[in-house]
Amino acid sequence: MEGPRNNVKSVTFSPCGKHIASSGEDETVRVWDSQTGECLFTLEGHTNWVMNVKYSLSGEWLVSGGRDGTIRFWNSETGEPGVVLNSPLGEVYSLAFSPDGRWIASGHVKGGLQLWHAGSGEPGPVLHGHTGYVMGVAFSPDSRWIASSSHDYTVRLWDASTGAPINTLSSHKADVNDVVFSPNGFQIASGGSDSRVRLWDVDSILTSSVEQEDQLGAVLKTVYSPNGQNILTVGSHQTVKQWSSLTGAPSPLLTELPESLLVESVSYSLNGLPTVVGTRNATLRLREMQEGGRETILEGSRMVKYVTMSPCCRRIVSIDLYDTVTIWDLASAQRMHVLIRRGGPTREDIGCMAFSATGHQLAVGTRSGTIWLFDPQSKGLIMSIPTDWIIEAMSFSADGQQLAVGADDGCIHLLDLQSDECAIELRGHTEGVVCIAYSPCGEWITSGSQDKTVRVWRRQQPQGDTESWSYGSTIHGYFDEVLDIAWNPIVPMEFVTGSMDESVRVWRVSSDGEGVVVKLLWGTNLAVLHAAGLMLKGTTGLDPMQKKLLIQCGAVSNLTGMNSEE
Structure with a gap:
Protein backbone atom coordinates (compact mmCIF):
# COMPACT_ATOMS: atom_id res chain seq x y z
CA MET A 1 0.00 0.00 0.00
CA GLU A 2 2.01 2.93 -1.32
CA GLY A 3 1.05 6.57 -1.49
CA PRO A 4 2.15 8.58 1.56
CA ARG A 5 5.06 10.86 0.69
CA ASN A 6 6.59 10.75 4.18
CA ASN A 7 6.43 8.94 7.52
CA VAL A 8 3.12 7.34 8.51
CA LYS A 9 2.16 8.40 12.06
CA SER A 10 -1.11 6.50 12.61
CA VAL A 11 -3.12 3.62 11.12
CA THR A 12 -6.48 2.11 12.10
CA PHE A 13 -9.09 -0.39 10.83
CA SER A 14 -12.71 0.59 10.28
CA PRO A 15 -15.21 -1.15 12.62
CA CYS A 16 -16.38 -3.36 9.72
CA GLY A 17 -12.81 -4.31 8.88
CA LYS A 18 -13.18 -3.44 5.16
CA HIS A 19 -11.21 -0.21 5.25
CA ILE A 20 -7.94 1.06 6.72
CA ALA A 21 -7.24 4.73 7.44
CA SER A 22 -3.76 6.16 7.75
CA SER A 23 -2.26 9.58 8.44
CA GLY A 24 1.21 11.01 8.39
CA GLU A 25 3.74 13.71 7.83
CA ASP A 26 2.49 14.46 4.29
CA GLU A 27 -0.45 16.31 5.97
CA THR A 28 -3.05 13.89 4.57
CA VAL A 29 -5.45 11.14 5.66
CA ARG A 30 -5.78 8.18 3.30
CA VAL A 31 -8.44 5.45 3.19
CA TRP A 32 -7.56 2.03 1.80
CA ASP A 33 -9.43 -1.12 0.82
CA SER A 34 -8.18 -3.71 3.30
CA GLN A 35 -8.74 -6.58 0.81
CA THR A 36 -7.03 -5.15 -2.25
CA GLY A 37 -4.77 -2.45 -0.77
CA GLU A 38 -6.22 0.11 -3.19
CA CYS A 39 -6.22 3.74 -2.00
CA LEU A 40 -9.88 4.80 -2.16
CA PHE A 41 -9.35 8.51 -1.49
CA THR A 42 -6.96 11.03 0.04
CA LEU A 43 -8.28 13.64 2.49
CA GLU A 44 -6.58 17.02 2.46
CA GLY A 45 -7.13 19.96 4.79
CA HIS A 46 -4.57 19.73 7.56
CA THR A 47 -1.65 22.17 7.26
CA ASN A 48 0.84 20.16 9.30
CA TRP A 49 1.58 16.54 10.18
CA VAL A 50 -1.52 14.46 10.92
CA MET A 51 -0.54 12.61 14.07
CA ASN A 52 -3.59 10.43 14.69
CA VAL A 53 -6.71 9.14 12.97
CA LYS A 54 -9.65 7.19 14.40
CA TYR A 55 -13.00 5.83 13.19
CA SER A 56 -16.17 6.62 15.11
CA LEU A 57 -17.84 3.60 16.71
CA SER A 58 -20.49 3.45 13.98
CA GLY A 59 -17.84 3.78 11.30
CA GLU A 60 -19.68 6.76 9.80
CA TRP A 61 -16.94 9.28 10.55
CA LEU A 62 -13.19 9.51 10.43
CA VAL A 63 -11.62 11.90 12.92
CA SER A 64 -8.06 13.16 12.53
CA GLY A 65 -5.87 15.33 14.72
CA GLY A 66 -2.73 17.17 13.68
CA ARG A 67 0.07 19.48 14.61
CA ASP A 68 -1.92 22.34 13.09
CA GLY A 69 -4.03 22.23 16.29
CA THR A 70 -7.21 21.07 14.53
CA ILE A 71 -9.41 17.99 14.87
CA ARG A 72 -11.21 17.28 11.58
CA PHE A 73 -14.24 15.08 10.84
CA TRP A 74 -14.60 13.33 7.48
CA ASN A 75 -17.37 11.20 6.02
CA SER A 76 -15.76 7.77 5.93
CA GLU A 77 -17.69 6.64 2.81
CA THR A 78 -17.37 9.73 0.64
CA GLY A 79 -14.40 11.59 2.14
CA GLU A 80 -16.45 14.79 2.42
CA PRO A 81 -15.10 17.13 5.14
CA GLY A 82 -17.25 17.83 8.18
CA VAL A 83 -16.80 19.76 11.41
CA VAL A 84 -13.40 21.25 12.27
CA LEU A 85 -12.55 21.68 15.97
CA ASN A 86 -9.84 24.15 16.96
CA SER A 87 -8.23 23.29 20.24
CA PRO A 88 -6.86 26.01 22.57
CA LEU A 89 -4.36 23.39 23.80
CA GLY A 90 -2.42 23.43 20.55
CA GLU A 91 -0.96 20.59 18.51
CA VAL A 92 -2.93 17.31 18.63
CA TYR A 93 -0.94 14.10 19.10
CA SER A 94 -3.53 11.47 20.06
CA LEU A 95 -7.27 10.76 19.81
CA ALA A 96 -9.75 8.26 21.28
CA PHE A 97 -13.52 7.64 21.18
CA SER A 98 -15.28 6.48 24.34
CA PRO A 99 -17.04 3.10 23.83
CA ASP A 100 -20.38 4.60 24.92
CA GLY A 101 -20.09 7.12 22.06
CA ARG A 102 -20.31 10.20 24.31
CA TRP A 103 -16.77 11.57 24.22
CA ILE A 104 -13.74 12.16 22.08
CA ALA A 105 -10.47 12.66 23.97
CA SER A 106 -7.52 14.50 22.44
CA GLY A 107 -3.95 14.65 23.76
CA HIS A 108 -1.84 17.74 23.13
CA VAL A 109 1.66 19.12 22.86
CA LYS A 110 2.09 20.66 26.33
CA GLY A 111 0.52 17.84 28.32
CA GLY A 112 -3.17 18.76 28.27
CA LEU A 113 -6.06 16.43 27.43
CA GLN A 114 -9.32 17.82 26.07
CA LEU A 115 -12.68 16.03 26.17
CA TRP A 116 -15.18 16.84 23.41
CA HIS A 117 -18.86 15.92 23.15
CA ALA A 118 -18.85 13.45 20.27
CA GLY A 119 -22.30 14.46 19.05
CA SER A 120 -22.02 18.24 19.09
CA GLY A 121 -18.27 18.81 19.03
CA GLU A 122 -18.60 21.13 22.03
CA PRO A 123 -15.55 21.18 24.34
CA GLY A 124 -15.81 19.42 27.68
CA PRO A 125 -13.42 19.17 30.64
CA VAL A 126 -9.68 19.76 30.26
CA LEU A 127 -7.44 17.28 32.08
CA HIS A 128 -4.20 18.82 33.36
CA GLY A 129 -1.29 16.84 34.77
CA HIS A 130 1.11 15.72 32.07
CA THR A 131 4.05 17.98 31.32
CA GLY A 132 5.05 16.56 27.93
CA TYR A 133 3.44 15.52 24.64
CA VAL A 134 0.41 13.24 25.25
CA MET A 135 1.17 10.51 22.74
CA GLY A 136 -1.43 7.92 23.75
CA VAL A 137 -4.99 8.09 25.09
CA ALA A 138 -7.51 5.27 25.62
CA PHE A 139 -10.92 4.75 27.24
CA SER A 140 -11.71 1.69 29.34
CA PRO A 141 -14.29 -0.68 27.77
CA ASP A 142 -16.97 0.57 30.20
CA SER A 143 -16.06 4.24 29.44
CA ARG A 144 -15.42 4.95 33.14
CA TRP A 145 -11.70 5.61 32.92
CA ILE A 146 -9.24 7.31 30.62
CA ALA A 147 -5.59 6.26 30.41
CA SER A 148 -2.99 8.56 28.86
CA SER A 149 0.72 8.31 28.15
CA SER A 150 3.23 11.08 27.67
CA HIS A 151 6.78 12.13 26.94
CA ASP A 152 6.98 13.10 30.65
CA TYR A 153 7.69 9.37 31.26
CA THR A 154 4.32 8.75 32.95
CA VAL A 155 1.00 6.98 32.43
CA ARG A 156 -1.99 8.66 34.06
CA LEU A 157 -5.45 7.39 34.91
CA TRP A 158 -8.47 9.74 34.94
CA ASP A 159 -12.15 9.61 35.85
CA ALA A 160 -13.88 10.01 32.47
CA SER A 161 -17.09 11.45 33.96
CA THR A 162 -15.40 14.29 35.88
CA GLY A 163 -11.89 14.57 34.42
CA ALA A 164 -10.44 14.12 37.92
CA PRO A 165 -6.96 12.54 38.13
CA ILE A 166 -6.94 9.11 39.75
CA ASN A 167 -3.33 8.03 39.67
CA THR A 168 0.10 8.52 38.07
CA LEU A 169 2.33 5.60 37.10
CA SER A 170 6.02 6.41 36.70
CA SER A 171 7.95 3.18 36.24
CA HIS A 172 8.92 3.99 32.64
CA LYS A 173 12.33 5.64 32.33
CA ALA A 174 11.74 7.33 28.96
CA ASP A 175 8.94 8.66 26.75
CA VAL A 176 5.74 6.59 26.99
CA ASN A 177 4.46 6.39 23.43
CA ASP A 178 1.18 4.50 23.65
CA VAL A 179 -1.34 3.07 26.11
CA VAL A 180 -4.30 0.68 25.76
CA PHE A 181 -6.85 -1.12 27.97
CA SER A 182 -7.28 -4.88 27.78
CA PRO A 183 -10.66 -5.98 26.30
CA ASN A 184 -11.98 -6.87 29.78
CA GLY A 185 -10.75 -3.56 31.24
CA PHE A 186 -8.75 -5.25 34.00
CA GLN A 187 -5.33 -4.22 32.73
CA ILE A 188 -3.54 -1.32 31.06
CA ALA A 189 -0.56 -1.84 28.77
CA SER A 190 1.93 0.94 28.05
CA GLY A 191 4.94 1.00 25.72
CA GLY A 192 7.87 3.37 25.96
CA SER A 193 11.18 4.45 24.51
CA ASP A 194 12.85 2.61 27.41
CA SER A 195 12.22 -0.57 25.37
CA ARG A 196 9.65 -1.78 27.89
CA VAL A 197 6.00 -2.79 27.70
CA ARG A 198 4.48 -2.54 31.16
CA LEU A 199 1.23 -4.11 32.35
CA TRP A 200 -0.75 -2.40 35.11
CA ASP A 201 -3.56 -3.89 37.20
CA VAL A 202 -6.47 -1.42 37.15
CA ASP A 203 -7.93 -2.47 40.52
CA SER A 204 -4.56 -1.97 42.19
CA ILE A 205 -4.16 1.44 40.56
CA LEU A 206 -7.58 2.53 41.80
CA THR A 207 -6.91 1.50 45.40
CA SER A 208 -3.17 2.07 45.80
CA SER A 209 -1.77 5.19 47.42
CA VAL A 210 1.75 4.02 46.60
CA GLU A 211 1.24 4.86 42.92
CA GLN A 212 0.22 8.48 43.56
CA GLU A 213 3.20 10.22 42.11
CA ASP A 214 4.57 13.51 40.96
CA GLN A 215 7.06 13.99 38.20
CA LEU A 216 10.02 15.13 40.30
CA GLY A 217 13.14 13.76 38.70
CA ALA A 218 15.90 12.87 41.12
CA VAL A 219 15.10 14.44 44.51
CA LEU A 220 18.13 16.64 45.22
CA LYS A 221 17.07 18.52 48.35
CA THR A 222 14.69 17.97 51.27
CA VAL A 223 13.96 20.38 54.14
CA TYR A 224 11.36 20.62 56.92
CA SER A 225 9.45 23.77 57.78
CA PRO A 226 10.27 25.29 61.24
CA ASN A 227 7.03 23.86 62.68
CA GLY A 228 7.73 20.43 61.20
CA GLN A 229 4.39 20.31 59.38
CA ASN A 230 5.61 20.63 55.80
CA ILE A 231 8.49 19.42 53.64
CA LEU A 232 10.03 21.20 50.68
CA THR A 233 11.75 19.22 47.94
CA VAL A 234 13.70 20.14 44.82
CA GLY A 235 13.80 17.73 41.90
CA SER A 236 16.26 17.53 39.05
CA HIS A 237 13.46 18.73 36.73
CA GLN A 238 13.72 22.04 38.64
CA THR A 239 10.44 21.22 40.37
CA VAL A 240 9.77 22.63 43.83
CA LYS A 241 7.12 20.70 45.77
CA GLN A 242 5.66 21.08 49.24
CA TRP A 243 4.22 18.11 51.12
CA SER A 244 2.38 17.52 54.37
CA SER A 245 4.95 15.80 56.57
CA LEU A 246 2.16 13.87 58.30
CA THR A 247 0.33 12.42 55.31
CA GLY A 248 2.44 13.13 52.22
CA ALA A 249 -0.42 15.03 50.61
CA PRO A 250 0.79 17.75 48.22
CA SER A 251 0.54 21.19 49.81
CA PRO A 252 0.27 23.82 47.05
CA LEU A 253 2.72 26.69 47.01
CA LEU A 254 1.13 30.12 46.89
CA THR A 255 2.96 31.21 43.77
CA GLU A 256 4.50 29.62 40.72
CA LEU A 257 8.11 29.97 39.67
CA PRO A 258 8.92 31.26 36.20
CA GLU A 259 10.10 28.52 33.87
CA SER A 260 13.38 30.33 33.27
CA LEU A 261 14.37 30.14 36.96
CA LEU A 262 16.56 27.10 37.67
CA VAL A 263 16.14 26.20 41.34
CA GLU A 264 19.42 25.51 43.14
CA SER A 265 18.34 25.44 46.80
CA VAL A 266 15.28 25.67 49.05
CA SER A 267 14.69 26.57 52.67
CA TYR A 268 12.12 28.12 54.99
CA SER A 269 12.43 31.57 56.51
CA LEU A 270 11.93 32.06 60.24
CA ASN A 271 8.24 32.89 59.69
CA GLY A 272 7.74 29.53 57.99
CA LEU A 273 7.44 30.81 54.42
CA PRO A 274 9.22 28.72 51.78
CA THR A 275 12.12 30.44 50.03
CA VAL A 276 14.07 29.33 46.98
CA VAL A 277 17.35 30.32 45.43
CA GLY A 278 17.62 30.04 41.68
CA THR A 279 19.80 31.13 38.82
CA ARG A 280 18.80 33.08 35.76
CA ASN A 281 21.35 34.22 33.22
CA ALA A 282 24.18 33.45 35.64
CA THR A 283 22.58 35.66 38.33
CA LEU A 284 21.50 34.35 41.73
CA ARG A 285 17.94 35.23 42.74
CA LEU A 286 16.32 34.77 46.14
CA ARG A 287 12.55 34.40 45.85
CA GLU A 288 9.90 34.16 48.57
CA MET A 289 7.25 31.60 47.66
CA GLN A 290 4.13 33.58 48.51
CA GLU A 291 1.79 35.92 46.69
CA GLY A 292 3.59 39.22 46.31
CA GLY A 293 6.80 37.70 47.67
CA ARG A 294 10.01 39.59 47.11
CA GLU A 295 12.69 38.61 44.65
CA THR A 296 16.24 39.66 45.54
CA ILE A 297 18.89 39.72 42.81
CA LEU A 298 22.43 38.99 43.98
CA GLU A 299 24.62 40.90 41.58
CA GLY A 300 28.11 39.72 40.82
CA SER A 301 27.43 36.00 40.82
CA ARG A 302 28.69 33.71 38.05
CA MET A 303 27.56 30.33 36.78
CA VAL A 304 26.64 28.44 39.93
CA LYS A 305 27.01 24.71 40.51
CA TYR A 306 25.96 24.60 44.18
CA VAL A 307 24.11 26.92 46.57
CA THR A 308 23.17 26.55 50.23
CA MET A 309 21.29 28.78 52.64
CA SER A 310 21.90 29.28 56.32
CA PRO A 311 19.17 27.85 58.58
CA CYS A 312 17.84 31.38 59.19
CA CYS A 313 17.88 32.33 55.48
CA ARG A 314 20.03 35.37 56.31
CA ARG A 315 23.04 34.19 54.33
CA ILE A 316 23.64 32.38 51.08
CA VAL A 317 26.84 30.64 50.08
CA SER A 318 27.50 29.63 46.48
CA ILE A 319 30.17 27.71 44.59
CA ASP A 320 30.61 28.68 40.95
CA LEU A 321 32.02 26.65 38.10
CA TYR A 322 35.49 28.00 38.94
CA ASP A 323 35.27 26.73 42.56
CA THR A 324 35.04 30.22 43.99
CA VAL A 325 33.10 30.22 47.28
CA THR A 326 31.08 33.40 47.87
CA ILE A 327 28.89 34.43 50.81
CA TRP A 328 26.11 37.05 50.83
CA ASP A 329 24.69 38.73 53.93
CA LEU A 330 21.13 39.35 52.81
CA ALA A 331 20.37 41.77 55.65
CA SER A 332 23.31 44.09 54.92
CA ALA A 333 22.74 45.49 51.47
CA GLN A 334 23.49 42.16 49.78
CA ARG A 335 27.19 42.51 50.57
CA MET A 336 29.30 39.93 48.72
CA HIS A 337 32.44 38.39 50.18
CA VAL A 338 34.66 35.78 48.58
CA LEU A 339 35.74 33.10 51.06
CA ILE A 340 37.76 30.94 48.68
CA ARG A 341 39.03 31.97 45.28
CA ARG A 342 40.43 29.60 42.69
CA GLY A 343 44.20 29.73 43.01
CA GLY A 344 43.83 30.69 46.67
CA PRO A 345 43.72 28.21 49.57
CA THR A 346 42.77 25.30 47.33
CA ARG A 347 42.91 24.41 43.66
CA GLU A 348 40.87 21.26 44.11
CA ASP A 349 37.20 20.66 43.35
CA ILE A 350 34.94 21.71 46.20
CA GLY A 351 32.56 18.88 46.90
CA CYS A 352 30.18 20.03 49.64
CA MET A 353 29.26 22.68 52.20
CA ALA A 354 27.37 22.64 55.49
CA PHE A 355 26.09 25.24 57.97
CA SER A 356 25.90 24.49 61.67
CA ALA A 357 22.42 24.41 63.21
CA THR A 358 22.76 27.97 64.48
CA GLY A 359 24.39 29.24 61.31
CA HIS A 360 27.49 30.38 63.20
CA ASP A 388 43.16 11.73 53.55
CA TRP A 389 39.51 11.37 52.55
CA ILE A 390 37.67 12.17 49.33
CA ILE A 391 34.89 14.17 50.94
CA GLU A 392 31.34 13.74 49.63
CA ALA A 393 29.09 15.04 52.46
CA MET A 394 29.23 16.85 55.82
CA SER A 395 26.91 17.62 58.73
CA PHE A 396 27.32 19.47 62.04
CA SER A 397 26.08 18.04 65.31
CA ALA A 398 23.32 20.02 67.01
CA ASP A 399 25.77 21.65 69.43
CA GLY A 400 28.27 22.48 66.68
CA GLN A 401 31.07 20.63 68.44
CA GLN A 402 31.29 17.74 66.01
CA LEU A 403 31.41 17.39 62.24
CA ALA A 404 30.39 14.18 60.47
CA VAL A 405 32.21 13.72 57.19
CA GLY A 406 31.14 11.18 54.55
CA ALA A 407 33.81 9.79 52.23
CA ASP A 408 33.71 8.04 48.88
CA ASP A 409 34.86 4.77 50.44
CA GLY A 410 31.60 4.45 52.41
CA CYS A 411 33.12 5.51 55.73
CA ILE A 412 31.79 8.25 58.06
CA HIS A 413 34.38 10.16 60.08
CA LEU A 414 33.34 12.06 63.22
CA LEU A 415 35.61 15.06 63.82
CA ASP A 416 35.88 16.72 67.22
CA LEU A 417 36.12 20.40 66.29
CA GLN A 418 37.63 21.32 69.63
CA SER A 419 40.61 19.00 69.30
CA ASP A 420 40.71 18.76 65.50
CA GLU A 421 40.85 14.97 65.81
CA CYS A 422 38.92 12.08 64.34
CA ALA A 423 38.46 9.44 67.01
CA ILE A 424 35.39 7.67 65.58
CA GLU A 425 34.74 6.02 62.24
CA LEU A 426 31.40 4.49 61.26
CA ARG A 427 31.73 1.74 58.67
CA GLY A 428 29.01 -0.19 56.88
CA HIS A 429 28.17 1.47 53.59
CA THR A 430 29.71 -0.29 50.62
CA GLU A 431 29.87 2.80 48.38
CA GLY A 432 30.31 6.54 48.82
CA VAL A 433 28.33 8.41 51.50
CA VAL A 434 26.33 11.08 49.67
CA CYS A 435 24.42 12.70 52.57
CA ILE A 436 24.54 12.81 56.38
CA ALA A 437 22.29 14.36 59.01
CA TYR A 438 22.38 14.53 62.82
CA SER A 439 19.08 14.36 64.65
CA PRO A 440 18.10 17.54 66.56
CA CYS A 441 18.67 15.72 69.87
CA GLY A 442 22.18 14.76 68.76
CA GLU A 443 21.67 11.09 69.59
CA TRP A 444 21.22 9.77 66.05
CA ILE A 445 22.92 10.06 62.68
CA THR A 446 21.39 9.03 59.36
CA SER A 447 23.49 8.55 56.25
CA GLY A 448 22.56 7.93 52.61
CA SER A 449 24.82 6.29 50.09
CA GLN A 450 25.45 5.34 46.50
CA ASP A 451 24.86 1.76 47.68
CA LYS A 452 21.08 2.55 47.65
CA THR A 453 20.65 2.32 51.41
CA VAL A 454 20.16 4.56 54.42
CA ARG A 455 21.91 3.65 57.65
CA VAL A 456 20.89 4.76 61.12
CA TRP A 457 23.59 5.20 63.78
CA ARG A 458 23.07 5.61 67.51
CA ARG A 459 25.14 7.36 70.16
CA GLN A 460 26.04 5.03 73.02
CA GLN A 461 26.09 5.94 76.69
CA PRO A 462 29.60 7.32 77.28
CA GLN A 463 32.03 5.26 79.26
CA GLY A 464 33.87 7.95 81.17
CA ASP A 465 35.08 10.57 78.71
CA THR A 466 34.96 8.22 75.74
CA GLU A 467 32.23 8.76 73.16
CA SER A 468 31.03 5.89 70.99
CA TRP A 469 28.46 5.22 68.30
CA SER A 470 26.88 1.98 67.16
CA TYR A 471 25.09 0.74 64.06
CA GLY A 472 21.31 0.80 64.47
CA SER A 473 19.55 -0.22 61.26
CA THR A 474 19.78 -0.31 57.47
CA ILE A 475 16.93 0.80 55.23
CA HIS A 476 16.75 -1.07 51.93
CA GLY A 477 14.28 -0.64 49.10
CA TYR A 478 15.73 2.29 47.19
CA PHE A 479 16.41 1.80 43.50
CA ASP A 480 19.20 4.35 43.20
CA GLU A 481 21.49 6.37 45.44
CA VAL A 482 20.08 8.39 48.34
CA LEU A 483 20.84 12.07 47.74
CA ASP A 484 19.56 13.99 50.78
CA ILE A 485 18.33 13.52 54.35
CA ALA A 486 16.68 15.94 56.80
CA TRP A 487 15.30 15.45 60.32
CA ASN A 488 11.99 16.90 61.53
CA PRO A 489 12.88 19.76 63.91
CA ILE A 490 9.70 19.29 66.01
CA VAL A 491 8.52 15.68 65.75
CA PRO A 492 11.10 13.44 67.45
CA MET A 493 12.68 10.54 65.58
CA GLU A 494 11.31 11.44 62.13
CA PHE A 495 13.31 12.11 58.99
CA VAL A 496 12.80 12.47 55.23
CA THR A 497 14.94 11.23 52.35
CA GLY A 498 15.26 12.19 48.70
CA SER A 499 16.68 9.76 46.18
CA MET A 500 17.92 9.48 42.62
CA ASP A 501 15.05 6.99 42.12
CA GLU A 502 12.69 10.03 42.28
CA SER A 503 11.16 9.06 45.62
CA VAL A 504 10.43 11.16 48.70
CA ARG A 505 10.08 9.01 51.83
CA VAL A 506 9.37 9.86 55.47
CA TRP A 507 10.57 7.49 58.20
CA ARG A 508 9.99 7.07 61.93
CA VAL A 509 12.70 5.64 64.20
CA SER A 510 11.87 3.79 67.40
CA SER A 511 13.90 1.81 69.90
CA ASP A 512 13.07 -0.63 72.66
CA GLY A 513 16.42 -0.05 74.34
CA GLU A 514 18.14 -2.81 72.40
CA GLY A 515 17.02 -2.94 68.77
CA VAL A 516 16.23 -0.08 66.41
CA VAL A 517 13.13 -0.15 64.19
CA VAL A 518 12.65 2.20 61.23
CA LYS A 519 9.16 2.38 59.74
CA LEU A 520 8.06 4.04 56.49
CA LEU A 521 5.30 6.58 57.23
CA TRP A 522 4.64 7.54 53.62
CA GLY A 523 6.37 7.85 50.29
CA THR A 524 5.77 9.11 46.79
CA ASN A 525 7.08 7.65 43.54
CA LEU A 526 7.28 4.15 45.01
CA ALA A 527 6.05 2.63 41.79
CA VAL A 528 8.13 -0.55 41.60
CA LEU A 529 7.69 -3.70 43.65
CA HIS A 530 10.82 -4.46 45.69
CA ALA A 531 11.34 -8.10 46.58
CA ALA A 532 15.11 -8.41 47.00
CA GLY A 533 16.01 -11.53 48.95
CA LEU A 534 12.40 -12.66 49.34
CA MET A 535 12.00 -16.43 49.73
CA LEU A 536 8.52 -17.90 49.25
CA LYS A 537 7.73 -21.31 50.72
CA GLY A 538 4.43 -23.17 50.62
CA THR A 539 2.81 -20.49 48.48
CA THR A 540 -0.15 -21.53 46.33
CA GLY A 541 -1.80 -19.98 43.30
CA LEU A 542 1.24 -18.45 41.58
CA ASP A 543 1.00 -18.65 37.81
CA PRO A 544 4.16 -18.60 35.62
CA MET A 545 3.87 -14.85 34.95
CA GLN A 546 3.62 -14.04 38.68
CA LYS A 547 6.68 -16.17 39.38
CA LYS A 548 8.63 -14.40 36.65
CA LEU A 549 7.63 -10.96 37.98
CA LEU A 550 8.78 -11.83 41.49
CA ILE A 551 12.14 -13.06 40.22
CA GLN A 552 12.59 -9.95 38.06
CA CYS A 553 11.96 -7.81 41.14
CA GLY A 554 14.72 -9.52 43.09
CA ALA A 555 13.08 -12.49 44.81
CA VAL A 556 15.24 -15.56 45.34
CA SER A 557 14.43 -18.08 42.63
CA ASN A 558 13.34 -21.27 44.37
CA LEU A 559 10.39 -21.87 42.09
CA THR A 560 11.77 -24.18 39.42
CA GLY A 561 10.35 -27.34 40.96
CA MET A 562 6.84 -26.02 41.46
CA ASN A 563 4.01 -27.78 39.77
CA SER A 564 0.71 -26.14 38.85
CA GLU A 565 -0.80 -26.82 42.28
CA GLU A 566 2.09 -25.42 44.34
Missing part, protein backbone atom coordinates in the same frame (compact mmCIF):
# COMPACT_ATOMS: atom_id res chain seq x y z
CA GLN A 361 29.84 28.00 61.41
CA LEU A 362 30.30 27.08 57.77
CA ALA A 363 32.27 24.03 56.65
CA VAL A 364 33.60 23.71 53.10
CA GLY A 365 35.02 20.36 52.00
CA THR A 366 37.19 19.56 49.00
CA ARG A 367 37.58 16.30 47.16
CA SER A 368 41.29 16.46 47.95
CA GLY A 369 40.44 16.04 51.63
CA THR A 370 40.77 19.56 53.05
CA ILE A 371 38.03 20.97 55.30
CA TRP A 372 37.81 24.75 55.75
CA LEU A 373 35.85 26.08 58.73
CA PHE A 374 34.63 29.70 58.49
CA ASP A 375 32.80 32.18 60.71
CA PRO A 376 29.98 33.39 58.39
CA GLN A 377 29.54 36.63 60.31
CA SER A 378 33.15 37.81 60.31
CA LYS A 379 33.99 35.89 57.09
CA GLY A 380 37.15 34.77 58.86
CA LEU A 381 38.79 31.36 58.56
CA ILE A 382 38.55 29.51 61.87
CA MET A 383 40.67 26.51 60.93
CA SER A 384 41.66 24.22 58.11
CA ILE A 385 41.71 20.47 58.63
CA PRO A 386 43.74 18.29 56.24
CA THR A 387 42.52 14.71 55.79
